[in-house]
Every structure is written in structure tokens, then in C-alpha cells.
């Protein structure tokens with residue numbers, strides 16, 4: 078048996094490629110096996126449009142990614158046409174708020190300051206492996222101690238406030254502070270996007286902190302649109318790793334890991350080919366990794382229980398509209414359509430939507446995030462036509478009645494909602510493509526079709542991510558690691574799980 | 587006797603009409619949702635039947651689970667710590683199973699009916715644990731406790747009784763083997779297994795045959811000192827045999843409220859059932875391997891031979907310096923051995939490296955007063971009693 082590779086990575090999402098890049102820079106021979114025809118996973122223009130930029134800590138460890146990008150602002154649409162545009166730039170935002178929400182101006186910046194202190198504290202833990210629990214090692218205790226210490230170092234008052242807020246729901250916090258319902262709706266939107274929480278669900282605040290930690294610790298800053306879309310990021314990542322000698326096999330779905338004596342020995346592809354390596358890193362989601370790739374027969378009962386209960390049902394669907402012309406939005410210029418437009422006018426609007434999704438139903442008036450990036454970037458046109466990307470929050474996995482029967486209804490709900498802001502939208506549509514969480518599960522190989530490969534909630538974060546006893550990118554089987562969004566610190570285009578996992582692997586090989 | 591079953595809080599076993607008639611003391615024992623006889627007449631007589639004749643005991647309340655499917659054998663081998671990869675049809679194995687921390691969930695017996703069908707018989711309700719453990723194996727797992735009427739027939743004349751009953755050639759059945767018999771037109775599974783440490787068998791049949799089976803057995807043993815046995819006598823014989831009992835000698839992980847009360851196999855004398863060399867993974871293997879490698883086992887379960895004749899129920903065990911080093915989990919003045927024996931859980935190295943200078947403090951009740959006895963004791967093999975006939979093939983026939 079000849080071993081050609083030091084490491085095999087299952088899946089070719091961005092975390093896999095970043096992990097491969099870090100490993101290849103340390104002269105490890107890496108093979109990536111991706112099930113789909115192309116790399117990228119959820120990071121594709123079809124699904125992911127606005128992203129944070131990679132942090133310096135990630136950038137410094139990988140080869141240069143040559144893409145252009147521009148910052149985008151967020152515009153909360155109002156049926157009255159009094160849209161609220163926030164950029165993350167203090168001066169601009171202050172001006173805007175003074176006009177539209179004069180009573181909330183000071184409180185807005187106070188809240189942002191407070192939240193950003195907390196998100197920085199959380200963020201400081203994103204770049205190293207979290208401590209393990211259920212293990213009794215000194216370094217784990219030390220890390221836990223440091224986490225505690227950093228939290229304490231915020232100062233007594235901040236600490237008390239942090240402790241108060243960590244389990245809090247975002248609605249309480251906003252309703253205490255703000256008068257303007259559009260502002261409340263917008264901030265709440267970003268606290269619940271991608272999750273299975275409503276604005277009144279305990280813990281919805283931590284989602285927001287998590288998001289801020291990846292977006293320059295700001296509420297609406299740090300959001301970028303890449304020229305050519307996220308596909309351009311993937312292309313650059315791919316070229317870089319290939320230059321480093323990483324081999325990529327696409328259309329190569331991994332069926333299982335080969336395990337001997339509790340040690341990973343390689344992988345077997347769906348077509349029966351076995352490829353050997355003493356280290357395998359899975360970028361697949363935790364449920365797929367454990368229950369499919371590894372197999373129940375290698376796991377303890379308690380572990381299986383935890384992984385089964387890992388919450389990973391996606392709630393975000395996507396609708397792409399190919400347009401014959403740029404639709405007119407009330408009180409918006411067409412170049413504004415390249416920005417992040419949000420339809421989430423109030424907390425109650427979101428909570429009502431959440432109620433539908435709780436029972437796996439569709440809301441007649443969904444929460445939307447949309448843009449037509451091609452108005453600024455012709456690379457993103459489709460056969461010369463503009464494309465509108467619409468993200469539908471709370472369009473649930475396993476919708477009652479089944480997506481095959483519910484798709485048309487959902488699209489209609491989206492368009493009816495859009496018509497309130499862009500009355501002629503229907504007449505501009507040439508083609509439409511709808512992707513439900515079930516489609517994401519099936520076509521992108523992510524069980525549950527979840528944005529983050531699993532909920533970002535207090536019991537599924539840090540040393541508890543994905544589940545207690547399996548943090549630190551390790552699995553119970555030696556040589557098998559994880560590097561996807563299901564690991565610490567979670568999903569989004571950050572590359573942090575991939576980078577951290579590479580470090581953990583390098584410590585051991 | 588007419589009893590309204592719908593009014594009973596506890597279930598009656600299929601033998602209830604017979605056991606209740608035989609029970610002269612009206613003394614009952616609550617067992618896994620059933621009521622069974624604690625004492626029929628005199629516990630000592632029932633005990634004596636096991637050691638000198640044959641005792642018959644209603645085993646129906648033992649939980650029984652059926653495990654069926656193509657991966658049944660692979661699952662069983664993953665479920666228990668013992669290597670059962672070579673297990674043959676119609677055999678039985680004594681096993682334990684652990685949780686991920688390598689702590690014992692329960693002990694029991696596995697019956698291999700064929701390579702795709704097994705039964706597990708145990709003391710603790712295991713449906714959820716089995717189902718959750720079987721996640722990913724695609725098996726059919728059913729609780730068949732109520733579908734099987736079970737009796738244990740134990741003692742030196744037990745083989746003869748069963749031969750009279752119709753189990754032809756039973757003497758050739760080896761320990762831990764089982765065989766299907768058709769007797770009086772109904773089928774009975776007889777295994778050479780038991781909880782008494784003596785020659786003995788366990789019988790499973792459909793509940794509808796229960797009373798017939800009971801009657802035929804009593805008839806067949808008429809001249810072979812047969813007698814129904816209650817739970818109290820069982821406790822005596824099992825201590826002599828050194829068998830551990832879940833809930834008494836250790837607490838199942840399913841019942842322990844405090845993690846520190848959970849025990850690893852090495853702590854309850856079950857290390858011999860842990861096969862770390864087993865090729866495949868089994869639940870708890872990683873933890874048990876680490877425990878073995880790091881030598882972190884804290885306790886040991888031992889047999890004690892105690893001075894005097896006062897049973898040391900629940901007694902605390904001390905070292906020379908009067909420091910508390912363990913506790914007695916089960917104790918008995920053994921009528922057969924004429925020794926004061928006990929099963930005890932000790933903090934290592936007591937019971938392993940240090941076997942001398944161990945004392946028990948026995949509080950012996952004497953007419954509303956306690957006599958405090960400070961007795962020396964010796965660490966001995968837990969299997970206090972194991973007659974040769976227990977494992978002889980062919981079995982002794984009278």
C-alpha cells in the first residue's frame with residue numbers, strides 16, 4: 078500500500094481550500110475530494126452574495142487572494158419610501174439617523190459601542206482552537222481560564238452587562254433602546270439571519286455578536302461585495318492551492334473513511350476507489366461527517382445522541398431572478414440595487430414570520446434580503462441580463478407539504494412582497510430559480526441545508542461546537558479531523574475553521 | 587383466587603396463578619413492574635432446594651430484547667465489551683456493556699438464535715439505550731419481555747427434572763448453550779445458564795404455555811426435591827456464586843444520579859469481559875483503553891471472608907488506621923460453606939495490593955440494640971461457591 082498523500086480533505090468548500098493552503102505551505106501533500114463538479118460548496122454566487130473580508134490572521138497564512146471588492150451598505154426598505162441606509166461609517170450613519178430616527182441616534186452608537194466590545198471579546202477566541210471539555214488537560218483549563226479572564230478584563234460593569242446580555246433576546250434590547258421600528262427590524266434581521274431563532278428567542282443576541290465579530294465588530298460595516306462574486310474568491314483560492322501542488326478531484330464523492338484500529342487510513346469514493354492517507358479532514362457538516370463518513374459503528378452511544386440532537390435545520394432559501402430590465406424600486410436609484418436591501422420592517426414582522434416557520438409553514442409576507450449586484454458588476458450578468466438575488470429568511474427545511482408542492486407558493490409570496498417596493502417586478506422576470514434548504518442539502522451535500530452547517534447558539538459554540546467531546550477540530554478517531562463551518566467558530570466566508578483546523582493537524586503530524 | 591387484573595398496579599407474570607397458589611407467606615417482591623414471590627414458605631428451604639435438589643424461579647420480569655437484522659451480530663459485538671465476533675448459533679454469552687466513559691450500563695446474557703437474530707436479557711430497562719446505540723445499524727429492536735414466560739430451573743437434580751419433563755438428551759448440552767425443544771406440543775428454549783452458580787437451566791416459552799409448563803415441571807420433579815424459590819433465596823445463592831447484581835453491587839449508568847457513582851468494568855470485577863484487543867470498536871472502548879493504559883481504576887470489587895458469623899450487611903470497611911476504604915455491597919452467612927462471606931467495593935490499592943489488615947465494622951441488631959462488631963476479614967475470590975457439577979458435561983443425572 079503506497080501512501081501518496083499526507084492529508085486527504087473531504088469536500089472542497091472555501092474552508093477546505095484554506096485548510097489545504099495552510100498545509101501545503103508547510104509542504105504537506107494534500108488531496109481534495111469534492112463531490113460536486115466544482116469546488117466552492119455554499120460559497121457560490123447562487124447562494125452567498127455579501128461576505129465579510131478575510132481577516133488578516135487568515136490572509137497572513139494563505140497565498141494572496143487576488144480579487145477586487147467593494148464595501149456595501151445596507152438599506153432597510155420601507156413601504157413609505159423612507160428607506161434607512163447604514164454604511165458602518167459613523168459620520169454618514171449619524172447623518173442618516175438624525176434625519177430618519179433622530180431620537181435613536183445616540184443610543185444607536187452607544188449600543189454599537191457596547192456590542193462591539195463584546196463581539197471583540199468573542200472574536201478574540203475565534204482564531205484558536207477552543208478548549209475541550211470532557212477532557213482534563215491543563216491546556217484546556219488554561220484556555221477556559223483565559224476565556225473567563227478576557228471576559229472579566231472588560232471591566233466589572235461591562236462584564237455584568239455581558240453576563241446579562243449573553244442569553245438575552247435581541248428584541249428586548251432593541252425595544253428598550255429604540256423608537257424607530259425600521260431600525261429595530263433591521264438590526265433584528267441581522268441577529269436572526271441564517272438561524273432558527275426569532276427576535277424574541279433567548280440567545281438571538283449572541284448570533285448578532287457572532288456576525289459582528291466577523292464584520293469588523295460593527296453593526297453594518299465590513300460587508301463586502303466581491304467583483305465577480307464569491308466565485309472569484311474560490312477561483313483564486315483554487316489556483317493558489319494548485320500552484321502549491323494540492324491535487325483536487327471534483328465529481329468525487331467520498332463514501333466513507335477507512336478506519337483500522339480506531340485510526341483513519343484513508344477514504345473510499347462512491348465508485349469504490351480507495352485512497353490512503355493517515356490524516357483525513359472532513360469539511361462536510363458534522364452529521365454527515367459522523368454518521369455517514371465515519372459511521373455509527375465507530376461512535377459511542379452518548380456521542381451519537383449528541384450528534385443526532387445537533388441542531389442543523391436550515392431556514393434560508395434563495396430565489397434568483399433573471400431580469401429583462403432593472404425594476405424600479407420606490408425612492409431608490411438603480412445603482413442602490415447593488416447594495417444589500419433588506420425587507421424586515423419591524424420586530425413584529427420578523428416574529429410573525431418566525432411563527433410560520435416554527436410550524437414549518439410559509440409566511441405570506443416573507444423577510445427578504447436582496448440585491449442586483451450586476452448593476453455595478455457586469456461579470457455578474459447572465460447572458461447579458463441582470464440577476465436579482467433574493468434571500469428568504471425562515472423558508473424552512475422540510476416545509477409542511479413538501480417543497481416540491483410549495484415552491485410556487487413561496488415564490489409568489491416573495492414577489493407579492495417585493496411588489497410593495499417595486500410594483501413592476503413581475504413584468505421584469507425572464508427566468509427564476511428557487512433553492513430551498515432541502516435543495517441545498519441535496520445539491521450541496523449539507524445535511525439540513527444550514528447556512529452555518531448547524532445553529533450558532535450558545536450550546537453549539539466554542540468548545541461545544543459542534544458537540545461536547547468533539548471540539549478542537551478533532552474526532553474520537555485518531556487522524557480524522559474536521560474543518561468546515563460546523564466547527565469553531567462557525568460558518569460564513571471567514572476561512573477561520575479551515576485555518577484553525579490546519580493548525581491543529583500540523584500539531585499532530 | 588379471582589384477581590381483577592385491571593386493578594393491579596403491578597403486572598402479574600404468566601405464572602402468577604401457580605406462584606400465588608404455592609406462596610404460603612403472601613410475601614411479594616416488586617421487580618421491574620411485575621410482582622413476584624419473595625418467599626414461598628421458608629427462604630432456607632428454598633435455598634436448600636437449589637443446592638440439594640431443584641429450585642424453580644419465575645424469571646419473567648428480566649427484561650428481554652429481540653435484535654434482528656443483517657447487521658445484528660456486528661451490532662451486538664459493538665454493543666458489548668466482550669468479543670463476540672465468533673459467537674455461534676444457539677449459544678449464550680454473559681456480557682456487560684458500557685457508556686462512552688467506559689462505565690457499566692448493565693450486565694446480562696446474549697442469546698444467539700442465529701447470526702441475524704439475538705436476544706439480550708438483563709436487569710435494567712434498556713429499550714432507549716439499545717435503540718440509541720443501534721442508530722445507524724438499521725435493526726429491528728423490540729422489547730419482548732412480556733412475550734416470554736421465563737423460568738429458571740436450578741440445582742443438582744435440575745437436569746434429571748428436565749429430562750423427565752421431556753428435554754431429551756439435555757445432559758449433553760454444554761454450559762452457555764441453548765436448544766429448542768418441543769414438549770407436549772409447545773416449544774421451549776432451554777439454555778444452560780443461571781444465576782445460582784450451580785448446575786441449572788433457564789426456560790423460555792410463550793406465555794400461553796406457562797401454567798402447563800409449571801405443572802409439568804413440578805410433576806417431573808416430584809421425586810427430585812423440586813421446590814419453587816423466591817427472591818430472598820436467590821439473593822443467597824447468587825452471593826455464594828459471586829454474581830454481581832446491578833443496583834446492589836454497582837449502580838447502572840442509567841440510574842446513577844452522580845457521575846462519580848458510575849463504575850468501570852475493572853471496578854466491579856468484570857475486567858475479564860473487556861476485550862480491548864477486539865478488532866472492531868465497541869462502546870466505551872476508547873475510555874476503557876485509556877483507563878487501562880493510565881491505570882486510573884479507582885476501585886475493586888472483591889470477595890471477603892469475614893471472621894465470626896454475623897453477616898456484614900452494608901458494613902463500612904477500614905484499614906489498620908481506621909480509615910474508611912470501602913463498603914460491603916452484599917453479605918451472607920453461607921449455610922453451604924459455613925463461612926461469613928461478603929462482596930465488597932474497595933478503594934485500590936486495598937483489595938489489590940493490600941489484602942491484609944482490613945476490617946469491617948458490623949452493626950448487628952440484637953433485640954433493639956446494636957452490637958458493634960469489629961471483625962477482621964480476608965480478601966478472597968468472589969466466586970465463593972462453584973461445585974464441579976456446574977460445568978460438567980454430560981450433566982449429572984439422577
Ligand SMILES: Cc1cc2nc3c(=O)[nH]c(=O)nc-3n(C[C@H](O)[C@H](O)[C@H](O)COP(=O)(O)OP(=O)(O)OC[C@H]3O[C@@H](n4cnc5c(N)ncnc54)[C@H](O)[C@@H]3O)c2cc1C
Nearest residue numbers: 088090091092112118119330331361522561562568569570
Ligand atoms: C442560503 C445561504 C446563504 C448564505 N449567505 C451567506 C452570506 O451572505 N455571507 C456569508 O458569509 N455566508 C453566507 N452563507 C454561509 C456560507 O456560504 C457557508 O457558511 C460557508 O460557505 C461554508 O463553507 P465550508 O467550506 O465550511 O462548507 P461548504 O461550503 O458547505 O463546503 C463543503 C463541501 O464539502 C462537499 N462535501 C460534502 N460531503 C462530501 C462528501 N462525502 N464527499 C465529497 N465532498 C463532500 C460539499 O459538496 C461542499 O462542496 C450562506 C449560506 C447559505 C446556505
